[in-house]
Amino acid sequence: MALIEFRNVRKVFGPKVVYEDLHLDVHAGESLTIIGGSGMGKSVMLKMLIGLLRADGGTITFDGKRIDDKGEREFPAIRRRIGMLFQGAALFDSMSVYDNVAYGLREHERLPENEIEERVAKALEDVGLPGTQRSMPTSLSGGQRKRVGLARAIAIRPQVLLYDEPTTGLDPINTERINQLIVETKKLLNVTSIVVTHDMESAFEISDRIAMIHKGYVVWSGTVDDARSTDNPQVRDFIMGHAPETDDAATLLRYGG
Numbered sequence: 132m133a134l135i136e137f138r139n140v141r142k143v144f145g146p147k148v149v150y151e152d153l154h155l156d157v158h159a160g161e162s163l164t165i166i167g168g169s170g171m172g173k174s175v176m177l178k179m180l181i182g183l184l185r186a187d188g189g190t191i192t193f194d195g196k197r198i199d200d201k202g203e204r205e206f207p208a209i210r211r212r213i214g215m216l217f218q219g220a221a222l223f224d225s226m227s228v229y230d231n232v233a234y235g236l237r238e239h240e241r242l243p244e245n246e247i248e249e250r251v252a253k254a255l256e257d258v259g260l261p262g263t264q265r266s267m268p269t270s271l272s273g274g275q276r277k278r279v280g281l282a283r284a285i286a287i288r289p290q291v292l293l294y295d296e297p298t299t300g301l302d303p304i305n306t307e308r309i310n311q312l313i314v315e316t317k318k319l320l321n322v323t324s325i326v327v328t329h330d331m332e333s334a335f336e337i338s339d340r341i342a343m344i345h346k347g348y349v350v351w352s353g354t355v356d357d358a359r360s361t362d363n364p365q366v367r368d369f370i371m372g373h374a375p376e377t378d379d380a381a382t383l384l385r386y387g388g
């Protein structure tokens with residue numbers, strides 16, 4: 132049995148059908164990258180997994196237990212085991228780096244302050260930002276902010292890490308740093324990772340497996356080698372950077388029509 136299973140999952144927003152019938156397995160210890168055009172539902176998938184959005188049909192199981200039917204009271208325990216690095220890192224600018232990283236720990240666990248201090252220091256070390264506890268997020272670069280976001284996610288020592296477009300908006304050097312960090316974090320903490328990205332270079336570097344979403348379904352999945360050699364036209368177009376087939380005006384604007 133896979134660690135995470137989406138079965139027949141349906142998700143709609145009013146008339147818009149994001150998922151018609153989503154099937155996806157995520158295996159313990161793997162690094163799975165989700166690719167697909169803008170607006171195809173990649174972030175929605177991650178949010179359903181941690182209960183920020185609810186599925187309209189089907190089942191989602193985590194570690195053998197169904198989670199899609201859980202109430203708001205039960206999700207904090209799940210979010211303790213599934214950490215998320217949100218798009219843009221989502222730091223609180225009015226709080227120091229220390230308080231940002233400690234935030235998740237305080238929310239999820241009752242720990243004495245000296246243990247929080249240790250866990251924050253270790254998480255910042257793990258992301259290559261030792262000693263930055265007193266800095267304010269506004270004084271950090273985009274790459275450093277992402278790393279603080281990652282420190283916050285790993286401080287709770289999750290079993291699964293979700294990354295929503297971790298390299299978007301970063302220059303090539305910081306992109307490379309984040310890619311390496313994703314690979315190292317997986318090894319160091321033995322976590323299962325799910326990464327949503329538009330960046331195929333990153334996908335090739337960090338993935339054990341890649342799954343492509345298109346119009347409500349997983350249309351393809353395979354290893355990095357499979358992706359490089361596939362003759363599936365949707366995957367090939369995506370790898371080559373061709374605009375996705377879409378009827379969504381926002382997406383057309385984003386991809387320049």
Ligand SMILES: Nc1ncnc2c1ncn2[C@@H]1O[C@H](COP(=O)(O)OP(=O)(O)OP(=O)(O)O)[C@@H](O)[C@H]1O
Binds near residue numbers: 144149170175
């Ligand atoms: N809370 C919401 N309310 C209404 N519609 C939503 C909501 N969240 C997402 N959507 C819609 O669901 C669709 C999928 O969104 P999602 O953010 O998952 O796309 P994505 O594949 O992650 O795209 P991108 O790569 O641009 O981030 C989009 O059409 C989006 O407008």
